[in-house]
Amino acid sequence: MASAPDVFRDPTVEPAWVRRLLVGAAMALLGLLVVLPLAVVIVEALRQGWLAYAAAVTQPDTLSAVRLTLLVAAISVPANAVFGVAAAWAITKFTFPGKRLLLTLIDLPFSVSPVVAGLVFVLLFGAHGWFGGWLREHEIKVIFAVPGIVLATIFITFPFVARELIPLMQQQGPDQEEAAASLGASGWTMFWRVTLPNIKWALLYGVLLCNARAMGEFGAVSVVSGHIRGLTNTLPLQVEILYNEFSFAAAFAVASLLALLALVTLGLKIWLEWRHGDALARRARGH
Numbered sequence: 001m002a003s004a005p006d007v008f009r010d011p012t013v014e015p016a017w018v019r020r021l022l023v024g025a026a027m028a029l030l031g032l033l034v035v036l037p038l039a040v041v042i043v044e045a046l047r048q049g050w051l052a053y054a055a056a057v058t059q060p061d062t063l064s065a066v067r068l069t070l071l072v073a074a075i076s077v078p079a080n081a082v083f084g085v086a087a088a089w090a091i092t093k094f095t096f097p098g099k100r101l102l103l104t105l106i107d108l109p110f111s112v113s114p115v116v117a118g119l120v121f122v123l124l125f126g127a128h129g130w131f132g133g134w135l136r137e138h139e140i141k142v143i144f145a146v147p148g149i150v151l152a153t154i155f156i157t158f159p160f161v162a163r164e165l166i167p168l169m170q171q172q173g174p175d176q177e178e179a180a181a182s183l184g185a186s187g188w189t190m191f192w193r194v195t196l197p198n199i200k201w202a203l204l205y206g207v208l209l210c211n212a213r214a215m216g217e218f219g220a221v222s223v224v225s226g227h228i229r230g231l232t233n234t235l236p237l238q239v240e241i242l243y244n245e246f247s248f249a250a251a252f253a254v255a256s257l258l259a260l261l262a263l264v265t266l267g268l269k270i271w272l273e274w275r276h277g278d279a280l281a282r283r284a285r286g287h
Contacts, residue, residue: 044252056253084161118223144226164206
C-alpha cells in the first residue's frame, strides 16, 4: 500500500534530487558552451598585456572595421525598426489578402542560410548579375561595397523587431485603437498616443536583438563584402583575417570587442525584460 505522502504528492513537483540534477546539467552546459569560450576570448586578448591589446584594437584596419560595423548597424537597425512596426501594425490590426504570405516572408531569414542570402545578392547585383549591367552603366557599386553589406544585413536582421511586436500586439487587440478612433483621433495620433506606449518595451527589445545580430553577422556579409581591408571588412571579418594571418593576440583582442557587445546586449536584455515585466504588473494592478 502506498504511503500517504506518495498518494497526495503533487505530480507536477519533481523530487529535489531531480531538480538539482537538471539545474546542474543546465549550468554545466551553459558554462561549457558560453562562459568558458567567453573567458578564453578575454584571457587570450589580454595575454600579452594591455599595451598589446590597445595596439591591436587601434590598428587602422580595425578602426575602419569598427566604423563600418557601426555604420551598417546605424542604417539597418532603424530600417528594420520601421519595417517591424509597420508589419506588426498591418498584421495585427487589419485583414488583407497575402497576410499569411507576409508572415511567412518575415520568417524567411530564419530558415535561409546567411551564406545563401549573400549569394542571392551577388546574383542580383554582382557584375554578372541580373542588374549588374544597369548598375555598371550608372556607376553604382553594390557588391563588394557598403550598399551590399547594408542590404545583406537588413535581410538577415529584419525578422527580429517584427517577431517581438506581433505576439504582443495580437494579445493587446484593437480595443484601445478603436476607442481612440471613436473619439476622433487620427491614425498618427493613435499610433503616437496609444500604440507606441503599449509596445515601447517590446520595440526596444527587438531593436536590441536586431542591433546585436547586425554587428555580429558574418556569413552574408562575408559573401558580399569582398574582404577589402580598410574598406569592406566589418569586425567579424576582421577577426577572421587576423586569425588566418596567425595574429592570434590581435584576433582575440578584436573578438573581445564583439564579446563586450554581447555582454552589454545581455545586460540591456535583462534590464528590458525587468522593466517590461514591471510595466505589465503595474498595468494589471491598475486594471
